[in-house]
Amino acid sequence: MKSAHALLRNWPADPRDGLPLALWDAASIEAATDGKASHQFQASGVEMDSRDVRPGDLFIALKGEAMDGHKFLPAAFTKGAVAAIVDRPVDYPHVLVEDTSEALHALAHYARERADAVRIGVTGSVGKTGVKEAIFASLDRSSRGAAHRSVRSYNNHVGVPLSLARLPARAKFGVFEMGMNHEGEIAPLSDHVRPHVTLITTIAPAHIENLGSMEAIADEKSQIFTGLMPGGTAIIPADSDYTPRMVANAKAMGVKIVTFGRSNDADVRLIDAIPVANGGSLVTAQLGPADENARLCYTVAEPGDHWVSNSLAVIAAVRAAGGDLGSAGLALGEMGGLKGRGARHNVDVPGGTALMIDESYNANPASMRATLKGLGQTPALRRVAVLGTMGELGEFFERFHEQLAEPIVDANIDHLILVGEGMSNLAAELSRRQAKSLGFVPSFEHCADTEEATTRLGKFGLTNGDVVLVKGSNFMGLGKLVTHYTSKASNGEN
Template sequence: MSELWRSEAIAIATGGSASADFSISGVAFDSREIGPGDLFIAMKGEATDGHRFVEQAFASGAAGAIVSDPVDHPHVLVADTTAALDALGVASRARSTAKIAGVTGSVGKTGTKEALFAALDRHVPGRAHRSVKSYNNHTGVPLSLARMPEDTRFGIFEMGMSAAGELAALTRLVRPHVAIVTAIAPAHQAYFHSIEAIADAKGEIFQGLEPGGTAIIPFDSPWRDRLIAAAEPHAARILTFGHGVGADVRARDVVRAANGGSLVTANFPEAELCFTIAFPGEHWVSNALAVLAAVEALGGDLAQAGLALADLEGLAGRGARHRVAVKDGSALVIDESYNANPASMAATIRQLGKEEAERRIVVLGAMRELGQESDRYHAELAEPLAEANVDLALLVGDEMRPLAKALEGRIEFVQMPDAAGALERLSQILMPGDAVLIKGSNAIGLSRVVDSLVAGALGGRTD
């Protein structure tokens, strides 16, 4: 394990004092994630105090801790551990000579972050770093920065928000050379008075751009010009991506690839690239264009990036595909269970309609944080479901009642209160050749349905 931080450097960065000389190879504030050689940051929150888990962290192999109360283990003592995490992230960014990309958007940001990491890591193996999981908030971003090795060549950081001003703070921590907005959609609308306000909040990412930085903006978005206006005061260069004529990075031709993904010919300002995307769906074409625009802006290798896009594997909760054994055959399960908003729901339902299947089944969980427009957004899913020739819709959660009403007389559906009911129904009806899309807000718990199916809940083996 390579050294990430020494206690002296941690103390200088955080303004704390070290009880002993130690070195660490990783950083975590969740004691359950601690491994040998890690630094444990004992955060104090509303629900719990990380100091209660210091012993557990050291039992798991922690080499040191950041604490605000002295402990009988190697540590750096600070006044405020939350502030210390921010400070360590700032210090990590300050010592790095890496080219940094920041990624935000209402949909697609985690997939885009992972694809951009794969593209850059292929160019400089082992020298690219990214935020893991969806660590994209006020604690996840500084943690991801603090974990960045000093010799990193490319860093990719996902940034999210649920209120105005949050991205402005995060982007000033990350200080990206390239800032990407993947798309604008009505996610977290309960906290905003309009989609325009969401676009403005996403546009805050450009405020942290380093001098000479590049803003990457979706050309086909209705809020393109609004995003460009937000970027112009901060970006030395603006690149747009999309399908429309005039996009700087444009998908000129898109056809279905033999593996079920897409074969794309894209035009760049000074190049052309033909590449394959492993994942199916128009939304992944858009994500790939944003990735390639960023690779070009960061000085990466476009050809190697294209190869990386062809080799991508599905992300759990965000498009992973599983063959699940059922009696006399198998069924396809498409795992989109991590999150959902109206735009991502419609996109994945449309893609289901293109799947070759005996029956198309959806398990849809409620979309959360949509505010006063929630009923309308749920009801409007009836159209893409009908257009995709869905045979059966299993609707989970009370928020799905407007959709159930809109589907009456159009598509067979069953409404149920929880994820357990969906799993029970699938166990009764799933047949060979079925394609099942499972998607909903994370709080609905549909990932448990996927996990059970993949683990063989139907009595067969999976691949």
């Protein structure tokens, strides 16, 4: 048997071993941006918000319409920044460039090219952040920490380049979220990332106020295919009304197409999903044609039918990226909800605990229906929902709010607290149903804002065994209600 010393001497070489450990140094920033460094330094991170700077970060002083990042240089260096990218000489270690926004793009492209990483781009009307996190968890597990992803919802014209600029040279995988509010926003993001794999989670009426139609949303999301590397893969939901449209858009790009879903002709197809004790699902999926007999069985910790579908998307993406499917199954079985996107908290109440489901970060008609269905499937003494106004629905605003009445009734909700002016349409529809005795209609109350909703929920009086769903568009600020209750929770997150 060889000694440990001999085994170490014969350790297989990896080309990444020759790459720098530091994320950036002065020389590489100069090479990327054509700038001039005032000092030699090494940086372990990149940040554009002085409030989020950590020791060792490179601070980029971006200029916007209303704010100039150069004003926050003292704050950034007080918090531990080692250098800054600036467009004027300053009394701090810096790299001087002509335009700091262009310098951020240059860093992003330099980082993209120096890392031999498989890049995955994720977009969709619903679920893209959760799916992005699940893909990352899968690849990070199998690569032993050599995966990277965009944090939070850094998915716009600034967040995507910033996420790329943070891509380590030694990374083996990079997962990037791409979002949009208007036509023409996805293609530039995909061009930044130049992904090897792209994924559309679903098409739903999010931002329909700005896009005008579901067809336009499907076409805009399909623009993620335009940045695909040669030989790249487009992953598309098979169960959407707009699947043929997205497939046609992908074919026009000449890329490989993989579909996922419940449809019989899906490439990654759901065979079975069985509820499990913790609220999740035991999923069996077919990978490829049935005659190949390639099946995968795994547990999804996150509750709800939408997460069964999300898991198929994750499996398809990990497989296309060359990741390990066993690790993907384990990661899906351990995933917990994200803050504002499904995090579950045990809250101390008289007689015991209540479960609070935090979906306060975003809401559109599709995600509202999915989470209300999930609430209806959650065992509870009483089911309570605090629902905030949905934004960016344009001419469909009143109709989409009114149409929430049916999934609310189907979910057997006991009490509703409706928040914001937009929910007046839903309140009117529920009142009409009560007056006409159209089946069971939950008790409800309508209030103006989050502060009033917090008071109303307190007066309602949660008790042991209750389950509370909190969901609305981010501008409603319902996260403050969640914080009010969870900051006093002694049991922590579920």
